[in-house]
Amino acid sequence: MTHVVIIGGGFGGLAAAHELRTSHPEIEVTLVDRRDHFFMGFAKLWDLSGWRPLAEGTRSLHALTGRGVRFVQAEVTAIDPDTRTVTAGGEAIAADAILVALGGVHAPGHVALLQADGAHDVYDAAALPAIHAELDAITEGRVLVSILGGPFQCPPAPFEVALIVDEVLRGRGVRDSVSVAISTPQPITLPVAGVDASRYVAARLGDHEVELLSERKVTAVDGAARTVTFDNGETADYSILLGVPALAAPPVLVDAGLTGPSGFVEPDRTTLRTSFPGIYAVGDCTHVPNAIGALPKAGIFAAAEGVVAARNIVAELAGGEEARFDGYGYCFLELPGQKVAFVEGDFFAEPKPDVTLVEADSEQFVRKQAYELERLELWLG
Ligand SMILES: Cc1cc2nc3c(=O)[nH]c(=O)nc-3n(C[C@H](O)[C@H](O)[C@H](O)COP(=O)(O)OP(=O)(O)OC[C@H]3O[C@@H](n4cnc5c(N)ncnc54)[C@H](O)[C@@H]3O)c2cc1C
Known part of the structure; x- marks a missing residue:
């Protein structure tokens, strides 16, 4: 056979x-x-x-x-x-x-950076309980989400993480005393999806007072001082660092x-x-x-x-x-309030991907849930 x-x-x-x-x-x-x-x-x-x-x-x-x-x-x-x-x-x-x-696999160099105190690999399911515990305890300081390098999984996901952190902290009533920032080595938020989609994401971060630190690649993390150093020589404080590692x-x-x-x-x-x-x-x-x-x-x-x-x-x-x-394909971008936007189109098109941004609404959240349920049922139901 x-x-x-x-x-x-x-x-x-x-x-x-x-x-x-x-x-x-x-x-x-x-x-x-x-x-x-x-x-x-x-x-x-x-x-x-x-x-x-x-x-x-x-x-x-x-x-x-x-x-x-x-x-x-x-x-x-x-x-x-x-x-x-x-x-x-x-x-x-x-x-x-x-x-x-x-x-x-998560790039070993990035996993090593995230061994520092207060740092976590936010893409690692095993880190979720510790991240929950720290987000539930923080009362002041800064949560920094950092894209450590590329390629990394699901380009919109780090921005979703930053917006989730914002929402969780608002829910706890501590957002005024805890700032949220996201750093990326890239010049725009979503290069794979183009300038319009990137502006859309940057605007949503702005709506939620999440600071965007672009063109900054983390080169070192000091757990004792709770600071990261970027490749331009700047440093940034963190209370909780949620790192997104590159993939190998x-x-x-x-x-x-x-x-x-x-x-x-x-x-x-x-x-x-x-x-x-x-x-x-x-x-x-x-x-x-x-x-x-x-x-x-x-x-x-x-x-x-x-x-x-x-x-x-x-x-x-x-x-x-x-x-x-x-x-042909699409990427979901989930926003606070259970709304989902997505970027859809021909990623093989020349001279650049021919993709369109569909702005966030609740119906797309239902579509995302259905995507998951249907596949789980089809593949493993
Ligand atoms: C936070 C987050 C959000 C995401 N959101 C989205 C999204 O909205 N939309 C989207 O399209 N994608 C999303 N992704 C990305 C998506 O999860 C990955 O791109 C996808 O899982 C890749 O599928 P894959 O089959 O290539 O590999 P995987 O799904 O990673 O499967 C690989 C499998 O191989 C097994 N394996 C590896 N090495 C070995 C070995 N040596 N021996 C035995 N088994 C092994 C692993 O256990 C694993 O089960 C997200 C990812 C993350 C982390």
Whole structure:
């Protein structure tokens, strides 16, 4: 029987598993992940805001077993792209095709910076309880959200974090004595979405008195003095530092020789095929070039790519029409008061992405909730 091995049970891997299982149930599918559960990145921010605990948006990957996919909970320790063999939990798993969907790791240098007192990796779900405790206790000082470098996941999310912090502090009645700022190495807030969307985000920060410190890259964090130093020599005080680390490819992909000059896997951007026969790659572990650099690292793109890769795996193994990823997608930007704006369009357009900003309203918040529920039900319900 034809055997497809998917490594990584996040957006890309789960979308691909669903596509393979429903379109070609005769193909044997194994999915390997070190974790036994899945939740969407934005569910962490719903937890941070106090709107919904993370557990409510979490589903077990063991649900795959009842849906015709063999689930192996294990660490992938080696990949041999020539023989198409994955080593996980000591087992060598041979495949006719492998889909690499391992996501990224938080850049070790940034994780090290965030070991300082009062500093947290705000993208790490495990840090949420400590962040809650500090936001619940602070009465004066400054909360600084810092984008530490790129590429990082979900370009709007750090700005959402700053606005959530504002909302939480207002709710506690301490906002007058606690300032909120966000620093970014970028000249504008959302370069991937263009000048108009960036102005829109900057204006929303202004509405909520969140100070925007652009073109500032954090070079050092002093936990004892509670200060950060930027690359322009300035320093800024913090009481709580919420850092957003850059993403790097998982070391196992580097060791397997699957990464390119970008540091990530570089598949063909329309077919998601790598230069190794039968090896495909999608999502955050890839570099997908476009006119202004690369596609944002976002679950919506990872999932769309996963479906295309699954179809192309089928076309290669069983025949049929090839699928093409067209770079179309959207990014949510959630604002206080349960309103969601989004930027939508063709991220492959030349000479720059052809994307439109849809301003925030409550209906889009409903659309975002539905996006999550539908996928969780489809993939793991
Ligand atoms: C706070 C926050 C908010 C976000 N908001 C949005 C949003 O609104 N919209 C959006 O589109 N995106 C959003 N994202 C980004 C989104 O979560 C990621 O882009 C998405 O998860 C990438 O999907 P993926 O399948 O490539 O990787 P992942 O979802 O990260 O999945 C990779 C999987 O591989 C597993 N894995 C990795 N290495 C190994 C190994 N060696 N062995 C075994 N298993 C391994 C991991 O356990 C993981 O389950 C957000 C992210 C964050 C942090």
